[in-house]
Amino acid sequence: MNLADIQKIAEQEVDFERAYKYRINVCCSSGCVPLGAFKVLKAFEEAVKEFGVEKECKVAKTGCVGTCSVGPAVIIEPGDYLYQNVTPEKVREIVRDHIVLGLPVKSMLYGNPAFFKKQHRLVLRNAGKIDPSRIQDYIAMGGYSAIVKCLATMTPQGIIYEVATSKLRGRGGAGFPTGQKWSLVARAHGKPKYIVANLDEGDPGVFANRTLAEADPHAILEGMLIAAYAIGAEKGYLYIRSEYPLAIQTLQKAIAQAKSLSLLGDNVLETGFKFDVELRFGAGAFVAGEETAILASVEGRRAMPRPRPPYPANSGLWGKPTLIQNVETLANIPIIIQNGGAWFSKIGTPRCTGTKCFSLTGKTNNPGLIEVPMGITLREVVFDIGGGVPEGRKFKAVLVGGPSGGCLPDALLDLPIDYDSLTRVGAIMGSGGIVVLDDHSCMVDTAKFFTEFCVDESCGRCTPCRAGLIRVKEVFDNLTQGNARMEDITTLEKASSYIRDASLCGLGQTAPNPVLTTLRYFRDEYVEHIRDKTCRAGKCFKKEERGATP
Amino acid sequence: MTATTVTLKIDGLEVTVPEGTTILKAAKDNGIIIPTLCNLEGLSPYGGCRLCLVEISGSPKLFPACITPVSSGMEVTTQSERLTEYRKMAVQMLLAERTHICSVCVANDHCELQSLANQLGVDHVLFERNWTRLEIDSSHDFLVIDRNRCILCTRCLRVCDEIEGVHTLDLKLRGKDAQVIMDLDEHWGNSCSCTSCRKCAKVCPVGAIYIEGEPVSHTKHKDIAEFITERRQRKWKQ
Numbered sequence: 001m002n003l004a005d006i007q008k009i010a011e012q013e014v015d016f017e018r019a020y021k022y023r024i025n026v027c028c029s030s031g032c033v034p035l036g037a038f039k040v041l042k043a044f045e046e047a048v049k050e051f052g053v054e055k056e057c058k059v060a061k062t063g064c065v066g067t068c069s070v071g072p073a074v075i076i077e078p079g080d081y082l083y084q085n086v087t088p089e090k091v092r093e094i095v096r097d098h099i100v101l102g103l104p105v106k107s108m109l110y111g112n113p114a115f116f117k118k119q120h121r122l123v124l125r126n127a128g129k130i131d132p133s134r135i136q137d138y139i140a141m142g143g144y145s146a147i148v149k150c151l152a153t154m155t156p157q158g159i160i161y162e163v164a165t166s167k168l169r170g171r172g173g174a175g176f177p178t179g180q181k182w183s184l185v186a187r188a189h190g191k192p193k194y195i196v197a198n199l200d201e202g203d204p205g206v207f208a209n210r211t212l213a214e215a216d217p218h219a220i221l222e223g224m225l226i227a228a229y230a231i232g233a234e235k236g237y238l239y240i241r242s243e244y245p246l247a248i249q250t251l252q253k254a255i256a257q258a259k260s261l262s263l264l265g266d267n268v269l270e271t272g273f274k275f276d277v278e279l280r281f282g283a284g285a286f287v288a289g290e291e292t293a294i295l296a297s298v299e300g301r302r303a304m305p306r307p308r309p310p311y312p313a314n315s316g317l318w319g320k321p322t323l324i325q326n327v328e329t330l331a332n333i334p335i336i337i338q339n340g341g342a343w344f345s346k347i348g349t350p351r352c353t354g355t356k357c358f359s360l361t362g363k364t365n366n367p368g369l370i371e372v373p374m375g376i377t378l379r380e381v382v383f384d385i386g387g388g389v390p391e392g393r394k395f396k397a398v399l400v401g402g403p404s405g406g407c408l409p410d411a412l413l414d415l416p417i418d419y420d421s422l423t424r425v426g427a428i429m430g431s432g433g434i435v436v437l438d439d440h441s442c443m444v445d446t447a448k449f450f451t452e453f454c455v456d457e458s459c460g461r462c463t464p465c466r467a468g469l470i471r472v473k474e475v476f477d478n479l480t481q482g483n484a485r486m487e488d489i490t491t492l493e494k495a496s497s498y499i500r501d502a503s504l505c506g507l508g509q510t511a512p513n514p515v516l517t518t519l520r521y522f523r524d525e526y527v528e529h530i531r532d533k534t535c536r537a538g539k540c541f542k543k544e545e546r547g548a549t550p
Numbered sequence: 551m552t553a554t555t556v557t558l559k560i561d562g563l564e565v566t567v568p569e570g571t572t573i574l575k576a577a578k579d580n581g582i583i584i585p586t587l588c589n590l591e592g593l594s595p596y597g598g599c600r601l602c603l604v605e606i607s608g609s610p611k612l613f614p615a616c617i618t619p620v621s622s623g624m625e626v627t628t629q630s631e632r633l634t635e636y637r638k639m640a641v642q643m644l645l646a647e648r649t650h651i652c653s654v655c656v657a658n659d660h661c662e663l664q665s666l667a668n669q670l671g672v673d674h675v676l677f678e679r680n681w682t683r684l685e686i687d688s689s690h691d692f693l694v695i696d697r698n699r700c701i702l703c704t705r706c707l708r709v710c711d712e713i714e715g716v717h718t719l720d721l722k723l724r725g726k727d728a729q730v731i732m733d734l735d736e737h738w739g740n741s742c743s744c745t746s747c748r749k750c751a752k753v754c755p756v757g758a759i760y761i762e763g764e765p766v767s768h769t770k771h772k773d774i775a776e777f778i779t780e781r782r783q784r785k786w787k788q
């Protein structure tokens with residue numbers, strides 16, 4: 001395999017695709033599989049044979065298209081007709097009408113074109129379009145052409161320059177400029193250098209990285225390859241949660257295929273460049289997604305963050321310079337190389353370029369995975385893409401950034417989504433979770449829920465996070481049971497700002513965010529809980545069963 | 551060989567120290583005491599107790615003095631209203647975390663947590679106390695661990711691993727449930743790697759690890775780590 005062979009595979013594959021008139025893409029992602037996606041896939045294969053159109057139709061299993069609430073989802077190309085809630089019984093009708101007669105079945109089509117209208121799909125460019133288990137599909141879509149371009153025409157410095165020009169910022173949450181990080185690692189002394197791709201997404205209700213890995217694993221691998229070439233690394237680790245079995249399977253297959261085409265290995269595409277990727281599985285700790293904890297975990301130690309300095313760029317895995325990037329950041333790299341950093345920097349806002357994937361969940365009409373340009377307002381996400389709050393209920397708050405994010409009220413809905421604006425109002429970009437809450441949710445209870453999550457996930461290293469969060473949780477217990485006093489609000493504020501300022505790692509520093517933001521924007525609910533012992537949403541003050549315990 | 555030096559200001563005092571020194575060491579060498587619990591000279595820094603946090607002018611963040619290296623022109627503040635309040639908060643949280651009753655503790659009067667609370671003027675605990683009932687292990691011939699008094703500073707872990715070199719002690723579970731264990735969660739008496747060197751008892755800042763029948767004032771010897779490390783590095787002339 002050499003550089004020209006990749007081009008040949010792409011051409012062959014395009015010709016091969018051209019022989020088919022229709023392409024039926026069945027979403028076989030983690031969201032649709034439990035709803036019977038595999039049965040639907042089988043039914044399509046049978047129905048196509050039954051109607052004798054198997055020469056015209058290619059039935060493929062693909063990754064997620066984002067509409068996770070209406071699975072199993074099926075897309076029929078050309079025309080991108082998206083069928084929702086497909087069951088094996090409906091398959092015959094779809095094949096008969098759409099393929100044989102050429103009349104799309106209107107009643108089964110997805111009825112929310114607004115869901116896709118405001119999205120901008122860069123990272124998820126291939127999601128739902130290619131079969132993630134076939135490397136040829138990815139190559140046919142222009143995949144691996146970026147690494148070919150890098151190896152044939154670009155110097156490592158040129159790649160870093162291109163990434164820096166794009167002004168891409170790390171998608172793991174903190175938003176550190178990617179180009180700057182790469183040049184730090186490239187300049188660091190010490191050999192070998194390592195790359196760690198972070199796919200340890202532990203927040204409740206967040207599934208953006210998982211979907212990316214399930215839909216387009218090769219984009220991540222290509223991003224790692226380019227990063228490795230740019231910084232001079234020979235070995236990469238892809239750290240993934242063991243709770244993502246389908247993503248693991250997909251990635252294992254992808255790595256094996258890339259090796260067989262000599263895209264990974266000792267002599268990548270006969271250029272003498274050496275790079276290999278190994279999967280490492282997390283054991284279910286949320287904190288393992290933290291930059292220094294992930295290093296400990298990859299090394300085989302207890303996933304505990306350590307203080308910085310030294311920074312991983314200088315002393316990471318086994319004391320060697322290490323580049324740690326979120327997989328979403330890495331998946332951006334191939335398109336930046338293909339289209340140029342200047343092109344990328346025009347997307348989004350001047351300070352925060354590009355797009356961001358969000359898992360939109362909670363009380364929303366269209367939950368699912370979305371990718372929006374930076375700078376889009378929360379209102380557009382919640383009401384245009386998300387379609388508002390179901391059952392005519394009233395919108396109350398939106399939680400941005402997972403368990404360490406902030407609860408923002410409707411007054412802040414016109415806030416543009418970017419790193420700096422979110423930090424200013426007390427939320428974070430985080431791993432990309434947007435949870436919509438309606439007037440059935442109690443803000444005190446919500447803050448309590450996320451505090452409990454962080455109590456469970458604290459590693460136990462530093463005092464504020466370990467010994468402080470549990471005290472905050474106890475105050476919440478009192479609040480929701482009617483035993484709190486007015487002074488407790490001050491206690492909460494004091495303890496929360498202490499935990500935020502004094503904790504060692506990102507988990508502790510951001511864990512009080514839900515508490516601080518709800519105190520800031522929904523303080524009256526706290527007061528009601530204490531003074532009137534009432535809960536607007538009717539969630540708290542429920543008598544607990546006190547049966548056998550004395 | 552002359553090491554390059556760095557000049558910085560700590561609490562307004564201009565000090566000159568070798569490059570790479572931590573703020574904590576630089577302050578200590580110049581007579582400024584920054585409170586710590588987890589840090590111990592001779593052991594690797596841990597950065598867990600968060601008592602040594604200091605302010606560096608020009609940054610809104612707080613920095614742990616035990617880890618942050620000095621740099622030229624740095625202006626460090628070790629005492630301020632916010633820092634005192636945060637240190638008090640840390641001590642209160644540690645006191646509330648497990649079962650700390652000074653009057654019945656072996657380390658009464660020789661406890662670093664207790665003296666720190668006295669120094670900082672912590673006369674009450676803001677939070678409800680969490681009276682834990684964790685296992686007390688006295689199966690060893692003379693070493694006893696009372697996990698209810700443990701503040702998880704991990705000095706014992708580090709001295710066992712780095713100085714004695716056996717790594718008998720480690721942590722299990724995470725967060726508030728974290729506990730010091732021996733080997734693979736054996737009883738101490740059954741531990742086959744423990745050399746009974748007593749260093750863990752010597753460095754424990756509180757009364758969590760102690761020697762049965764021996765006054766704690768006699769046991770505690772926290773300079774041991776520094777002493778051994780310096781001897782190993784042959785810092786002194788023979």
